[in-house]
Amino acid sequence: MTYLHDGTLDGFLTCIYAHYHSGKADNIHAEKGYGYPLLEEWKVVETVDWQARKVYDALEERFPRQVFLDVYHTFLSNREDKDGILLRYLVLAFKVGADIDRLHGDPVVHQVKKTGRQVAFERHRFLGLLRFAEMEGKFLLARFAPDADILELVAGHFADRLGQERFIIEDTKRKKAVVGMDGKWVLADWEGKDWNTSKEEEGMQGLWKAYFHAVAIEGRKNPKLQRQFVPLKYRSMMLEFSEDKKRDTGKKS
Amino acid sequence: MDKSTLDKLQILADGAKYDVSCASSGVEKKNQGGLGNAAACGICHTWSSDGRCVSLLKTLVSNDCVFDCAYCASRSGNDIPRASFTAEEIVELTIGFYRRNYIEGLFLSSAIERSPNHTMEKIVRILQLLREREKFFGYIHVKAIPGADPQLIHQAGLLADRMSVNLELPTRESLALLAPQKKPEKLYLPMEQMAREIRQSKEEQKSFRHAPKFVPGGQSTQMIVGATRDSDRTILKATQALYRRFQMKRVYFSAYMPVNGGSLLPSLQTAPPLLREHRLYQADWLLRFYGFTAEEILPEGTPDLDLEYDPKIHWAFRHLHEFPVEVNKADYKTLLRVPGIGPTSAGRIVRQRGVRKVGQEDLQRMGVALKRARHFLTCGGKYLGDGELTVDAVKEVLHPLPRFSQVGLFDPGQGLHREVGGFP
Numbered sequence: 001m002t003y004l005h006d007g008t009l010d011g012f013l014t015c016i017y018a019h020y021h022s023g024k025a026d027n028i029h030a031e032k033g034y035g036y037p038l039l040e041e042w043k044v045v046e047t048v049d050w051q052a053r054k055v056y057d058a059l060e061e062r063f064p065r066q067v068f069l070d071v072y073h074t075f076l077s078n079r080e081d082k083d084g085i086l087l088r089y090l091v092l093a094f095k096v097g098a099d100i101d102r103l104h105g106d107p108v109v110h111q112v113k114k115t116g117r118q119v120a121f122e123r124h125r126f127l128g129l130l131r132f133a134e135m136e137g138k139f140l141l142a143r144f145a146p147d148a149d150i151l152e153l154v155a156g157h158f159a160d161r162l163g164q165e166r167f168i169i170e171d172t173k174r175k176k177a178v179v180g181m182d183g184k185w186v187l188a189d190w191e192g193k194d195w196n197t198s199k200e201e202e203g204m205q206g207l208w209k210a211y212f213h214a215v216a217i218e219g220r221k222n223p224k225l226q227r228q229f230v231p232l233k234y235r236s237m238m239l240e241f242s243e244d245k246k247r248d249t250g251k252k253s
Numbered sequence: 254m255d256k257s258t259l260d261k262l263q264i265l266a267d268g269a270k271y272d273v274s275c276a277s278s279g280v281e282k283k284n285q286g287g288l289g290n291a292a293a294c295g296i297c298h299t300w301s302s303d304g305r306c307v308s309l310l311k312t313l314v315s316n317d318c319v320f321d322c323a324y325c326a327s328r329s330g331n332d333i334p335r336a337s338f339t340a341e342e343i344v345e346l347t348i349g350f351y352r353r354n355y356i357e358g359l360f361l362s363s364a365i366e367r368s369p370n371h372t373m374e375k376i377v378r379i380l381q382l383l384r385e386r387e388k389f390f391g392y393i394h395v396k397a398i399p400g401a402d403p404q405l406i407h408q409a410g411l412l413a414d415r416m417s418v419n420l421e422l423p424t425r426e427s428l429a430l431l432a433p434q435k436k437p438e439k440l441y442l443p444m445e446q447m448a449r450e451i452r453q454s455k456e457e458q459k460s461f462r463h464a465p466k467f468v469p470g471g472q473s474t475q476m477i478v479g480a481t482r483d484s485d486r487t488i489l490k491a492t493q494a495l496y497r498r499f500q501m502k503r504v505y506f507s508a509y510m511p512v513n514g515g516s517l518l519p520s521l522q523t524a525p526p527l528l529r530e531h532r533l534y535q536a537d538w539l540l541r542f543y544g545f546t547a548e549e550i551l552p553e554g555t556p557d558l559d560l561e562y563d564p565k566i567h568w569a570f571r572h573l574h575e576f577p578v579e580v581n582k583a584d585y586k587t588l589l590r591v592p593g594i595g596p597t598s599a600g601r602i603v604r605q606r607g608v609r610k611v612g613q614e615d616l617q618r619m620g621v622a623l624k625r626a627r628h629f630l631t632c633g634g635k636y637l638g639d640g641e642l643t644v645d646a647v648k649e650v651l652h653p654l655p656r657f658s659q660v661g662l663f664d665p666g667q668g669l670h671r672e673v674g675g676f677p
Contacts, residue, residue, distance in 0.1 A: 099608040099609075102604040102605050102607060102608050102609075103605055103608065103609060104601035104602075104604065104605050104615070104618065104619045105601075105605055105609075105611055105612065105614070105615020105616070105618050105619050106609075106615070106618075107618065110618040124294070124296070127292070127296050128296045128297045128298040128299070128308075128354075128357075129298070129299070130354050131353060131354055131355070132352065132353045132354050133353065134352070134353070140352060140353070142354070157290075157292075158354075160283060160284050160290050161284060161288075161289055161290045162288070162352070163284050163286065163287055163288050163289075164288075165288070165352060183284070200349075204349045204350070204353065206259065207258065207259060207262060207346065207349070207350075208350060208353070208355050210259055210262055210263055211262055211266050211310065211350075212299065212301065212307070213301075214262065214263050214266040214267045214270070215266055215267075215269075215270045215301050215305075215307060215311060216270070216301035216302040216303050216305075217270055217271070217301075217303045217305075217510060218303075219510050219524075219525055220303035220304075220305075220508075220510070220525060220527065221302055221303055222302075222303055222304040223302060223304075224304075225300075225303075225304030226300050226301070226302055226303075226304045228304075229297070229300040229304065229306070230299065230300050238299060240299055
């Protein structure tokens, strides 16, 4: 039996609750994107807040914090089978207890820790690579399209960092955004809008590009190494690489 | 004629680029009602075409130097464009870049403009503007200018996250040869002062939570590699002494790039010794995270690091009699000495051992580089290498790539900007 949820963490946790209280699940999946294979039995599980809460509380009380973080991060991953590997992990976790966090060599634990690490790493990467532009009216706008659903994971960092500044971080792939000010932020569904950049923006971007080229040491040139750190897929959102792109595609500006 | 901010930025960022340190790590700080914070793990914002991480706006305040050090691009004898930033220009650039998330903060160095005190005063002024007027809580690294009044260095230390004095050359003789105006004693004085004040401030924090923090990110320094005949052993022993005597957070190495001609220096055609620099960083890693001493890595009679094999496996080759060790018994320190096992994987082995035996197939999942490690391990009593453990047998399996293809494959930026284990 495959349990289907509404795509939220609460929905997933409700499926775990159902696994223990109304019949075992062999697999879990979000309704969206589920292929409804012919030979598989499935059931839609409606999200029930208090049931999700119970599973969440059990994770908080009976395990080190890291276990919840690994589960949360893995849930945000774009892996097709993430719900399934989490199901197997949680079943093992409720069996062995807090020691689960020490079984680094166990294949089930390894899958979750590795996936969670990848998501945490993508978040870390975007803390550096995200670029804001100043728009008319002085607010800051950043757009990105991360592999994992990390918008919420980066929001707190930028809300603290940017203080009184007003800012928007838009996930163009998932059509949602974080809107922040005064250290606080809210999540909203978002249709991309076009704004004009402020008067100062172009000048500051020019200074940054000039700086970026000035710091490279010609005698140590190593584009391969550079590509390892800044894969090509991230470069379209980074203005210091915008000229490379034009050159590559032969387009005129 | 007055230069534009753009012209100055090009000249002064160019002048600062040989300073290796770009770390923004080691300080965890929340925004306290202004702009900015700091993350202990450090955050890289981009990578320049030489593959080095860019995390800070790294610039000189001025390149108008009264010193004439042979290796330096800004030496007074060179006929190059000269420029100096005003304090306000640097503040504007820092805030402008930071708001847009281009950088983690500022790295401020400078030529000695007029006098050490004049230069240090300007650095302190910029720090005050950023911290007090702009309420900037991002990361700031500034140079302590040797010869400046200790009071100025004290003021800077209360506002900066990290400070550094570059030793540049590891021996008195090399310094006398290439930088006759720099005396080792003069370089050590500010290092000594900073080490002392950092210790004091940490001590006071224990009793008073709000005691002022002095250089909370610690101090660092750097040495040029390949401008003089100093051996790796000399450099590594100097490095170890710097960690011990001044509790340095980092010692950086910089493969010498010939920027000036001169009979005292390698010719302008000399390629920078990047592989040597890389090996030195590996050795430095062994000092800081693996519990090795400089004497273990390079014993008497071995002046230089091997270019073919990394220093850790080279050490293992010389200590084969201590291997193989048992995964399920060896203590953490012993595991750390196994080639292919690092602090992360050693930690995982020890953690799992407390609840479940470590099996052979667990090792790879724990992040152990089995290709190297298996020759030095038994697991549950079973030797994981093939045949006998001899240096030749291991070399046979690991056979390093031909020398010409090595440059570009190794990663001279690897871990350069990380301090504690790194991320994740």
